[in-house]
Amino acid sequence: TACSSKFVLSQVHPMWQEPLAIPGGDRQSPIDIVERKSVFDSKLKPLVTNYDPKTCQQIWNNGYSFLVEYDDTTDKSTLKGGPLQDQFRLCQFHFHWGECNSWGSEHTVDRRLFPAELHLVHWNADKYNLFEEAVVEDNGLAVIGVFLKIGKRHEGLQKLVDALPVIRHKDSVVEFTKFDPACLLPPNIDDYWTYHGSLTTPPLTEAVTWIVMKQHIEVSHDQLAVFRSLLFTAAEEEVQKSMVNNFRGTQPLRGRTVRSSFT
Numbered sequence: 001t002a003c004s005s006k007f008v009l010s011q012v013h014p015m016w017q018e019p020l021a022i023p024g025g026d027r028q029s030p031i032d033i034v035e036r037k038s039v040f041d042s043k044l045k046p047l048v049t050n051y052d053p054k055t056c057q058q059i060w061n062n063g064y065s066f067l068v069e070y071d072d073t074t075d076k077s078t079l080k081g082g083p084l085q086d087q088f089r090l091c092q093f094h095f096h097w098g099e100c101n102s103w104g105s106e107h108t109v110d111r112r113l114f115p116a117e118l119h120l121v122h123w124n125a126d127k128y129n130l131f132e133e134a135v136v137e138d139n140g141l142a143v144i145g146v147f148l149k150i151g152k153r154h155e156g157l158q159k160l161v162d163a164l165p166v167i168r169h170k171d172s173v174v175e176f177t178k179f180d181p182a183c184l185l186p187p188n189i190d191d192y193w194t195y196h197g198s199l200t201t202p203p204l205t206e207a208v209t210w211i212v213m214k215q216h217i218e219v220s221h222d223q224l225a226v227f228r229s230l231l232f233t234a235a236e237e238e239v240q241k242s243m244v245n246n247f248r249g250t251q252p253l254r255g256r257t258v259r260s261s262f263t
């Protein structure tokens with residue numbers, strides 16, 4: 001299978017067939033994080049997350065990934081500190097994964113690939129009133145990236161895994177409440193890399209302060225296998241396509257510096 005041989009990029013979902021011409025795109029994401037080239041910045045503060053599980057609303061299959069969406073109309077689930085000057089609101093989290101455990105993450109660390117990557121998406125509510133406004137501004141978005149590794153079962157993730165069969169097809173949605181996204185963060189969120197980049201799916205806008213956790217979380221092989229049971233395609237399409245390899249390849253650094261909060 002493709003898992004054993006070198007992955008042929010042509011199998012990548014049309015969505016990610018590069019090159020997507022981004023005019024003057026010199027801060028695209030994801031990137032390869034070269035540990036020894038990252039620069040320790042002692043001015044980086046600890047990250048402060050304050051998530052209210054009651055703001056969790058629904059989980060849906062948008063045809064690229066599955067999104068768990070939060071009510072971002074008030075300052076109930078917020079992120080501040082770290083490299084951020086302002087307070088950001090959580091709007092959704094989602095994942096990227098491979099067709100097997102050999103690849104699937106978007107960011108890489110010294111070219112190392114992980115089987116999957118979690119993204120918690122926030123927008124700058126101190127400066128803007130809506131996600132749509134923030135998504136086109138330099139300091140509009142902040143995304144926390146967490147690598148997943150195969151290991152012991154993640155108890156907190158299981159509630160989410162159990163909801164996936166209900167949203168197998170593109171555009172399916174189901175109510176999903178009282179989920180605390182903090183349970184998906186690693187124990188130590190003080191150690192991270194940060195750099196200025198972009199969304200990794202269209203519109204690929206260069207509005208993101210990326211905060212990539214050094215520590216990964218563990219999920220079981222079976223839990224990740226359920227992610228792969230999702231479909232890119234809607235129910236009525238005759239050819240069903242498994243939702244796998246929904247990650248973008250790493251992009252040129254273009255002279256950017258990756259800072260680290262740890263030595």
Ligand SMILES: NS(=O)(=O)c1nnc(N(Cc2cn(-c3ccccc3)nn2)Cc2cn([C@@H]3O[C@H](CO)[C@@H](O)[C@H](O)[C@H]3O)nn2)s1
Nearest residue numbers: 069072091092119121131132135143198199200201202203
């Ligand atoms: N791989 S990653 O880098 O992290 C991400 N890649 N894409 C992401 N999102 C999708 C998206 C939508 N838009 C957009 C831009 C202009 C106008 C309208 C939408 N940009 N990126 C993030 C995302 C946002 N949303 C929802 O967008 C709605 C507006 O369409 C908003 O009302 C909801 O509050 C919010 O939850 N969903 N996903 S993140």
Ligand SMILES: [Zn+2]
Nearest residue numbers: 094096119200
């Ligand atoms: Zn993402």
